[in-house]
């Protein structure tokens with residue numbers, strides 16, 4: 001990182017950290033000084049805010065650590081032949097627990113080959129995409145995860161789709177950059193640091209894959225947004241594999 005972008009990064013980070021900290025301090029001070037005047041309902045509401053803001057801080061710090069690690073040259077990726085379905089199922093069951101008003105559908109073709117990836121990093125990619133799909137969708141809509149391979153087994157594709165607010169085409173590139181969030185009623189309702197997709201793209205690129213997004217309108221209020229990640233099946237390291245010999 002050059003000096004200017006380091007300074008920009010630090011000032012955004014400080015701002016992002018200060019907002020939840022200020023609110024945690026404010027609500028705890030209010031509770032301490034006015035304990036006897038507050039009814040149970042308000043106390044519960046304030047504690048809920050403190051809990052939410054603490055969660056926001058934790059995810060922000062975790063994301064920042066991921067960014068720092070990705071920028072250091074010697075971060076280790078441990079590549080293993082990986083079956084995508086069990087990892088997708090694990091991630092879906094975690095996200096499902098948090099977003100109970102969404103319906104999840106997983107469909108991975110039987111003949112989908114294994115891919116050579118770092119399993120923790122692959123799980124992080126799936127987590128960011130499926131969590132976003134749940135986060136930026138309307139209540140009682142369906143989130144689908146579809147895994148398949150190209151006809152010639154060149155790559156494995158995973159598509160994560162959801163129904164929400166349309167993502168404008170001019171924002172397709174922007175959302176993969178640091179701290180970028182698109183302003184709309186859905187994003188205003190949920191918290192986020194705007195680092196998830198930046199981290200995701202970085203990891204996917206390092207594992208020789210690619211990521212893209214398309215958002216197509218259903219009507220004037222909603223759209224289907226699909227993120228697709230592709231990982232090569234027969235890359236240099238896997239040339240000896242049976243299915244790569246043909």
Ligand SMILES: Nc1ncnc2c1ncn2[C@@H]1O[C@H](COP(=O)(O)OP(=O)(O)OP(=O)(O)O)[C@@H](O)[C@H]1O
Nearest residue numbers: 132133136175181182192193194195196197198225
């Ligand atoms: N499935 C989606 N549908 C519509 N917009 C999306 C979707 N996923 C991401 N976005 C947009 O892209 C922005 C960046 O996403 P990203 O995951 O990088 O950050 P975030 O979710 O805001 O925060 P976090 O760092 O906690 O993930 C989001 O704020 C949202 O505006």
Ligand SMILES: [Mg+2]
Nearest residue numbers: 132192196197
């Ligand atoms: Mg996100």
